[in-house]
Amino acid sequence: MDGLLISADSHVAEPLDLWTSHLPEDLRPLGPRIEMRDGAVCMMVEETVVRRFKVGGPDGDAGGDAGDTGDITQAADREERSGMASMGASDPDVRLADLDSDGVWGEVIYPNLAFFCGYRITSPTLQVAVCRLYNDWLADTFIGASERFCPVGMLPALDVDASVAELSRMAKRGFRAALLPSHIDVRPYNDPAYEPMWSAAEDLAMPLCFHAGTGRTQTPAHGPGGAVVNYVITVSGPMETVTYLCASGVLARHPGLRVVMVECGSGWLAWTLHAMDDAYREHQMFVKPKLDELPSEYFRRQGHVTFQHDPVGFRNIEFTGDRCLMWGSDYPHPEGTFPESREYLARQLAGVPDDVARRVVRDNAAELFRFAVPVG
Ligand code: MN
Numbered sequence: 001m002d003g004l005l006i007s008a009d010s011h012v013a014e015p016l017d018l019w020t021s022h023l024p025e026d027l028r029p030l031g032p033r034i035e036m037r038d039g040a041v042c043m044m045v046e047e048t049v050v051r052r053f054k055v056g057g058p059d060g061d062a063g064g065d066a067g068d069t070g071d072i073t074q075a076a077d078r079e080e081r082s083g084m085a086s087m088g089a090s091d092p093d094v095r096l097a098d099l100d101s102d103g104v105w106g107e108v109i110y111p112n113l114a115f116f117c118g119y120r121i122t123s124p125t126l127q128v129a130v131c132r133l134y135n136d137w138l139a140d141t142f143i144g145a146s147e148r149f150c151p152v153g154m155l156p157a158l159d160v161d162a163s164v165a166e167l168s169r170m171a172k173r174g175f176r177a178a179l180l181p182s183h184i185d186v187r188p189y190n191d192p193a194y195e196p197m198w199s200a201a202e203d204l205a206m207p208l209c210f211h212a213g214t215g216r217t218q219t220p221a222h223g224p225g226g227a228v229v230n231y232v233i234t235v236s237g238p239m240e241t242v243t244y245l246c247a248s249g250v251l252a253r254h255p256g257l258r259v260v261m262v263e264c265g266s267g268w269l270a271w272t273l274h275a276m277d278d279a280y281r282e283h284q285m286f287v288k289p290k291l292d293e294l295p296s297e298y299f300r301r302q303g304h305v306t307f308q309h310d311p312v313g314f315r316n317i318e319f320t321g322d323r324c325l326m327w328g329s330d331y332p333h334p335e336g337t338f339p340e341s342r343e344y345l346a347r348q349l350a351g352v353p354d355d356v357a358r359r360v361v362r363d364n365a366a367e368l369f370r371f372a373v374p375v376g
Contacts, residue, residue: 003358004105004373005341006365009211009263009306009328012151013089013112014137016043016077020069022133027126032117034073041072045117046126055079080113084332085339092145099148103342104329105362106148106371109138110179110211110262115154119181119214124158128166131156135170143174150369152177152209157184160193164200171204176370178206181215182237182261189241190248202256207304207368210241212264238264239272242299246276249289251298258368260304263330266313269305270320300324304368308337309344314352325360326368 019031032045034053043051055075081087088094089112099107111118114134121127135153142151153170155163155178167178178201187193201208213234221229238261245251245259273296280287280295291298300321306328307313313325327345330336337344349357366373 004362005103005327005345006362006369006371006373007104007107007329007331007341008260008304008326008365008369009308010107010109010331010336011089011112011333012109012138012141013081013084013332014114014134015090016080016113017070017073018114018137019117019130019133020073023129027129030123030126031130032114034069034076036072041076043076043113043117045120045130046122048120050116050120051076051080051113053079083334085334085336086332089332090141092142092149096146096148098331098338102329102331102337102339104331104338105373106150106366107329107331108177108209108365108369109142109149109151110209111138111154115179115181115211115214116218118154118156121158122186124156124162127156127158128162130154131166135166135173135175139170139173139175147372150176150371152179154179155197155208157181157194157197158186160197163197167197167200167204167206171206176206177209177260179209179211182210182212182241183215185216189244189250194250195253198250198254198257202254205256205370207258207260209260209262210238211262212237235264236268238305239268242269242272242303243276243295245303246295246298247280249291251302252291252293255302258302258304260306260326260368262306263308263328264305265310266305266307266320266325267310267316269299269313269324270316273299273319304364308335309348311348314348317356322356322359323364326365327361 016034020028020033023031030046035042035044037049041053041055042049053076086098118127118130131154138151142149153175155166157163157180218234219230220233276295304324304326306326308328308330329338329341331338
């Protein structure tokens with residue numbers, strides 16, 4: 001694969017003590033934190049276990065106390081980072097060197113554990129504070145460090161007014177995209193309450209990105225086959241998100257709004273577009289609102305999906321078009337393509353026409369996320 005690559009799906013490794021160090025004291029006990037639970041070191045938010053670490057807690061202290069919190073937080077932080085393909089994910093200079101060695105020019109950057117913390121929260125007040133702290137850290141670390149980075153700030157969607165305010169604050173700080181959970185089960189995305197948020201994102205030309213695996217547990221299944229069941233459930237979750245946004249008229253009412261389903265593969269998209277249109281036509285008597293066009297047309301115009309490795313998606317371009325497809329490396333996650341992104345892509349792109357390949361690995365992301373890609 002010749003030419004520049006842009007990864008539309010990469011991650012930071014945010015410090016795990018970010019919230020315990022900076023949240024207001026009244027929110028700290030329920031905010032994201034490292035605690036002992038059932039003898040294991042866990043990342044908690046409210047009473048939800050977000051991540052269970054393999055590191056042992058302090059000897060003889062299954063309950064943990066204030067004196068040990070810093071130690072177990074650091075141990076958890078070390079374990080989390082040691083599982084990644086690079087230890088430098090949150091150091092802009094190391095990150096750029098990694099990108100260079102991987103042959104990737106630019107990247108769109110999502111959280112690591114922050115989005116599991118932020119989007120499992122039930123308290124709107126806590127979510128607003130957690131998202132703002134993360135966005136400040138992200139901006140301080142990456143915005144201005146290089147034009148090759150497009151960090152994505154988190155919206156506290158349980159509070160729509162706060163999300164509108166955060167969108168405008170983020171735009172002023174130089175963010176070019178915003179993150180939402182794939183699912184909000186207490187108030188799905190067809191709820192009219194979200195209208196001001198869709199309008200604000202549209203007015204600010206801020207694409208809204210829905211990263212797979214957020215807003216619900218990633219491990220609903222246990223027992224035989226659980227790992228495979230959980231993966232397939234998680235990456236097919238955006239079928240729902242896409243359908244909510246298209247069928248409810250959100251995309252129709254906001255023609256300038258762009259939406260991205262992240263790290264979900266792309267093979268399911270063709271059938272989902274077909275199924276939406278089929279339902280719209282065949283169940284006409286039940287369908288509301290009526291739309292000017294078929295639901296799939298709105299996604300083809302305003303929607304995108306990212307994949308690492310999905311040969312099925314390339315076979316389906318006759319149904320989806322190629323404007324909606326974007327490749328992502330998932331750097332620095334161990335399941336990502338770093339440091340062999342070009343080799344992975346060479347295999348996937350065998351037989352794909354050059355102009356299609358260029359859009360999928362660079363041009364679509366460059367346009368959507370407003371990267372100043374060097375000419376050539
Ligand atoms: Mn990702």
